[in-house]
Amino acid sequence: MRFLKWLVAVVVLACLAYVVFAWAWGVPSVEERATLTDTESIAQGQYLVTAGDCGSCHSPPGMAAMAGGLPVATPFGTIYSTNITPAKSGIAGMTSAEFYQNLAYGADNILHPLYPAMVYTSYHVVTRDDSDRMHAYFMSLPPVENDPPQTRLGFPFNIRPAMFGWNLLFASRAAFAPDTSKDDVWNRGAYLVQGLGHCGSCHTPRNALGAEENGKWLAGAQLDGMLAPDITATGLRARGWSYDQLVSYLATGSGPRGSAYGEMSLVIDNSLALMTPEDRVAIATYLLDGQTGAPASSTAARTAIAGSALDTTASEGRSLYLGNCALCHKASGGGIPNAVPSISGNATVLQADGRNLVAVTADGLAASQVVPGTGVVALGPMPAFRDRLTAEQITTLSNYVRATFGNGEVGDLTEDEVKAILAGQ
């Protein structure tokens, strides 16, 4: 009896303690500032919103822009993006302070914090001034009354305040800290990549509780069956990326290292291609850690001679390649500029685990959208071979491609590895 009382007391105290913690720590108070209304701030805000690629989640295809409703599947359930237009069903009346609290801390009140699908885990790097400009832009938009479905996760994740605990463990709140040993360009890149660009949300592996793993920043992560590759300076250069190639890739989504596909093509279309050349240069500078020389890999050299130095001895792999791939990608692997990505020297081919190569071969790719006037290269559709080739043939084909165009930097895949990828594991 007494023991029970103690237990109840402990639980109550624990809850009280958490409430106190949530109240005290959950939503840092920030200075109230008047909403900016000048056109310059609004224009700057629009650019920052583009840099933050808010649209890819808050403007679902075929639906109203910024009005939310995109279902985001997570291991914990489906999260729906919210309406961020100044509508009653959106963010009408949200002050610049509340906006910054959501952007940086993922909550503007202790009862209803956001889930980290909203990447406040990165956006905390954004300065308050930039946040105010983004706020100004959103407030300048026409209100769109659209009520997206409510996010309903299973217990215990449906207890939103529990997120403060998650935040305490995993969500940094540190403001951007420039590295004084680097130049302004590098630091601008760091600000964009760590903050608005939120590159880490895809390219950094996550732990069991869905948080980005410490010490593996940008080291590559698996996202629904595909690999968001290692984009650390070392990783990029190992796959042959040169500075120039990376800069033009960020603008066009294409180049000698291959093309953007899957989620990344959205990022190019909706964000990177619309940024200033200076900012793309800054991003490339930061990602390659200021190394602008030729890559360590011999791949670049290999690309130049592709077509003349190919091993043309007949093999089943070569037959499969010539029959199924060469009509677009060429026997040389060189592809067709602005239409078909090059296989020779393609960074995807140089991914050691072969996941993306096999997945794309199996399931194909939709044609990219054509946006006249932007520099984005709109590539044609890639057919799916899952139903045309056996796992054994896909293995043979993949290994031919890796051996021929991966210039010995990636070894063979086993049929079991390929089968696992085909099974989406």
Added chain:
Amino acid sequence: MMGKGPIWTRRRLLIGAASAGMATVIAPYMSSAAGSPDTIMPDGPGWTAGGTIKYRIDGFAKVTGAKIYARDLRGRDMDGWPEETHHAMLLFASDAQHAFDGLDLSMLGESGQPDRIVLAEDLAAAGLAAEGFFASNLLCAQGAIPDYLGQPVAMLIYADFGRFTVARTALTGEARAVKRGAAGPVRSTNPYGAGRYTRVASQSPMGPDVFSVMLAGDVEPTGYDGEHLPIWSTADANGDAGAKAAFHGAEIRKSLADGTVGKTYRQSFLTQSIDPMFMEPEGGIAWFDAASGKLSVVIGVQSPDLSLSGISGMAKNATDGFKLTEVDGTFMFMGGSFGGKDHTIIPLYVALAGMFGGGKTVRLALNRFEQFQFGLKRHSFRIDSQLGVDPQTGKFTAFTCDLNADGGGLKNLSSPIASLAAVGSASAWYTPQSDVTTVVSQSIAVAAGSMRGFGSLESMIGMEVLVDQVASDLGRDPIKLRRDNALQSGWLTLVGNTPNGAVRTGDVLDALEKSALWANRAADKAVYEADNPGFSYGVGVSCVMQTYGSGVDGSMGSVALAADGTIGASSGITEMGTGVGTAVAARIADHLGHPATTVQTLTSGLWDALQLEPEKDPWGISQADQEKAAQNPRWTLVGTVDTTASNGAAFGTHAPGIAAWVILRCGLWPAAKSIWSEGSFGGQSAGDFVTFADLRWVDGKLTARGMTPLTLEELAARAHRDGLVTGAMTHASNRWDWATAEFNVDGDSFEVAIDALAVQRGGRATWDLLDRANAKFPSTAAKGVGRNSWALLSRSEVNVPPVSTERVGAGYFSCSGTVVAVGVDRISGETRVLGVHQAIECGRALVPDIIRGMVEGGIVMGIGQALTEYLPLYEDGPGDGTWNLNSYRVPVSADIPVDHITVDILAPLGPTDSPKGLGELSMIPVIPGVLNAIHDAVGARVLSLPATPQKIKEAL
């Protein structure tokens, strides 16, 4: 490789096609000729069952994959041709700033090397060069800077298809094959043409004008300055035409500047370069028999005669072994064209492939990358307009328009296209004062040429958007504003010329006003916006009148009625998909009560029976010379006819229709009289005075004033038995008016709108050629056509077919208007076309289903140009050889409101209305309609095409 293994040849379907040859240029006269696709296909059984047309006459062949396109044929398909077919491809310069430094084909390896490489030096050695209309460097010489992006540098010929196709794939988009040398100056020449079209009306819009192009003649710059900019005459009220135009033009511009003509609206509009993107890339086969000097080609083009004369012109100074004695052309159906296969230079390369083909059949067929790189494009225009409006009445008071087009690397039809842009620049609206200038510049862009809309599409888009701007600014209803300013019947256009027939703009505007899309727009908006948060609904309207016909048009027809009542017809025009063959069948039913059973388009040697002696210079001939020439009963103003300027229904079916009328008049009418007068005392006809004018077809039977209705079979049998006229072959000439002549058949004399006639009498296969009497040809002065009015232009335009002048004198117009509904995302600018309604006026609709299909197609193509289609002009454009449908977005069904496209074909004014052209017309109003709808939806005025979300966002 070829010939190995079983070949499923379809030659049996091609018997006769190879005899469809013509001698051209070398022979004393030009006759029409072509592969007659309808002879190589089963036309659908019962396609005209019950006397009505159930489907396109070519429908059966097209839906079964029959060989009807030039790309389908190989040597083995052609009688008398070498079966062995070799394959050629062109290599192009993708850079026009560095010298062509030779080829590097190492990537093809040993086995992949071509069997023959043809370079500029080989053409020079053979004495082959393009001349006349096509004058240009067919291949860029090694060491020279290419004249333009995409200029051919070499032709590779392979004897073996297997090696060819592997090399073709390897070379696609392969920049290294054509080596770049030292940088050099980019080619820059004077513009291809420039003109000034100034008009000052008197009190009456019906004239006479104070000043106009029609009165004063065409005005060109006196020259060009160092920047290749036109130098216009200095203003002088008493000077020559140019000086007067400058004087009046300056006055008009001053009145717009100082506001004495009311409120002035200004607009600068940009139209983009686009590709016609017909589905069948250009190509064909050729065979050169060096021994006889006969060159045979199979191609699909809109302008057969020009292709043949261009080919023969190449060999004017040919050395031995390349001299031509005959060019034999077989012209197949086109897998789409839209103007892009009109005056195309590609047949010259097909011919070259044959001439360097070692006596074998050689096939040259572009792939899509090559078609984008080398095929004709639509001109890109910058259009700077000013429109004076009386704010009280909303009447337009003055108009200026300065049209600057980029013609790309070849002159082609740039000059006439600029002229038609000027003619169309006021759309369907009347302004008493106007001053329009055109300059079409040379550049290194891929050559621009004819495309659906031919210049006036571009200028009308600008005007229709400007008119919408006026309406919204003055708060006037855009349809009412247009009605208040519509050019009326008998009024003068901005070149000072009267449109033929009634101008029905008012009828079209009424129809638009009644359309559900317009009438219900408020309610539709409420419903749509409630269902689609974030999207704004808008409705735009646009209405244009577009000329059809080219100013000198021919028409040829042949109709033969068999004893069993079946009707075989031919027309001298090629089929590019518009359904002209079916229209011919329909027009014949006017007089024979039944559509033709079979129709051949551009039939072979058949026309020789007319022994035509066409005028060599129909555009330049003086009135006196014409009257003298017309004394020769074989002389005609024009020979064969191109498939161009929306002329299928109006011109292509004219002569066949009259041929059918001659059979009715000289075959069926006497046959009917003989049947109705059978028996004693004059038989049943004794009771009434039956005249030819009383004849009527009722339920497929011929009757008159109560006489027993007679079937076509009965009449045909009687006509054949009695040796009456059962076949007629006709030729007609048009210069914004038809030539007419009298003919006497067995004592029956009549006047008809043809200038040559041959008849077949029952039971006989031979054609009897008849002499005409009292031939009347349209005056060379009529509509300002002819040397007197156009001396300046015709002298200075030697390389441009003088249709440029004829188009300015345009006399035939038809009108259409469109209502477009869109939904626009107010934040992203994403635009969805939700519905399109078009009201179109085309005289008498011969085959309404075909017209509806064509208009629906024009609507879809208009949506593409309005929203998605775009080609950069220069280095990053199609000339770089990397453009294809991945980067060039033509509409797919998801981009258009498949279930909300409606077409209202206005009823003709009466049963005798002639059919009018509408193929180009149907596309034009859609584009400004979309732009005006976007403005109605979100208030964004987009002034450059295509209207991308980005541009809409910026305009917001």
Added chain:
Amino acid sequence: MVSISVTVNGTASGPHEVPDEMPMVDYLNEYLGLTGTKFCCGIGVCHACVVIVDNPDGTSETRRTCISAASTFDGLSVRTVESHAKDETLSPVQQAFVDNFAFQCGYCTSGFVNAGTVLIEKLAREPVAADAVGQAVEAGLGDHICRCSGYVRYHSALRDYILSQPGLTRS
């Protein structure tokens, strides 16, 4: 080079020695004289060149022949546009397109006919609700480009035919 044997429109063809990367459309056009299969874009966008591949399990699908080499059809059974009409009688899809004046120049027609044929064969196995026919037709023909453009008529012709056939829809 590779030796291939393909069953085309029910007739065994080959063995033919062809280069590994010879496009199937070229094999049909050049070797078999079957030019009803049309080349247009060459990179698998426009779908003018699709033929029907008949799978052993009785299902069938369209495949683009401009981006698939003849070698990848070795041992397969395919149908081209030439296969549908039997002694001057059109197949239902062909008849529907002809009756509705669906096409103009006709160059895209082979692809539409083959795609439409695959669609109605699929619906015969797996009928859809009448109100889903529109989406089914869009899914079946939506990738095909017709420049002339017959989308309105191609789609309505096929929809009307499907709705007129009790076996192809379920209530």
